[in-house]
Amino acid sequence: MPGLVPATGLAAWRNFLKAHAAAISLIETELERQGLVPLTWYDVLIAVSDSPGRRLRMRELARELVLTRSGATRLVDKLEAARLVKRERAGDDRRGANVVLTRGGSWALRRAWPIYAKGINELFVSVLTADEAAAVADGLGRVARNARARSSSSV
Amino acid sequence: MPGLVPATGLAAWRNFLKAHAAAISLIETELERQGLVPLTWYDVLIAVSDSPGRRLRMRELARELVLTRSGATRLVDKLEAARLVKRERAGDDRRGANVVLTRGGSWALRRAWPIYAKGINELFVSVLTADEAAAVADGLGRVARNARARSSSSV
């Protein structure tokens, strides 16, 4: 039944899935315990914050977070209701909406980061050797770029 | 605002998340396109199939897939409705239910594997060097074990 995937590759894939599920789940729990924004909200805030001009089109946000457009809409609805982001009509193309951080959004981002960073360190970085971290960064970086390239072409 | 996590470690973490979201999403799409079981169902089938005696308690299934118990119940409900698994009362402890594969479940598993394997190869394994695959398998294996150990202790 196996044999279609080399053993090391399959082990890498399985551990990749297990590591993701377990680590995300723990970080999520810890953020909630501390009364901070959930990880999905954090993803929105950081994506907007890292964008040129600190504003991001809905379309780009969806692509960035690997969500559907409607998923992005719902998510931003909640963040907007919580006053962490605002939508503003795009100047050049009035179909589009830009998401921008409010003051509260920047604050929530700064406040969550230390806890998130602690999770990343304790559960991920500190468990890896330097070589492994480099290999993960390079290899999975290529995996991500490659998969995204295929997504856009197949859509 | 960064600085709490070393740069390489943070790059590794971010690429880890991006790779996961992008690769899973593509594999899921391909499985659906071919009329095969979704990945979450596959996870159940393979977990049961790999268990000693080819049967697995609900509790263990939930732990294995990083789900809540109710999540496991709902999921197995659907697989049972689709005649891919059956529940049987555990002989030694009649509170518990064991999940076992039906003939249709084994067939669905065998049928989905080549497509799943193709996705793993094309999107993941073939994109990694041999060294990277080994580093991912080892490093993320440790990440997964470490995180699971913490989950059980904190619950």
Add this chain to the structure above:
DNA sequence: AAAGATTGAGTTGTCAATCTTC
């Protein structure tokens, strides 16, 4: 009373259809 599992209510996300602007 505790553990395994299930159910009811609520949340989060998806797909298809729709509205607006290009």
Add this chain to the structure above:
DNA sequence: GAAGATTGACAACTCAATCTTT
């Protein structure tokens, strides 16, 4: 008519409460 975004209907998952067996 096509693209950006939103809405309605529905599917997947979680939490808290419940039922059964230990």
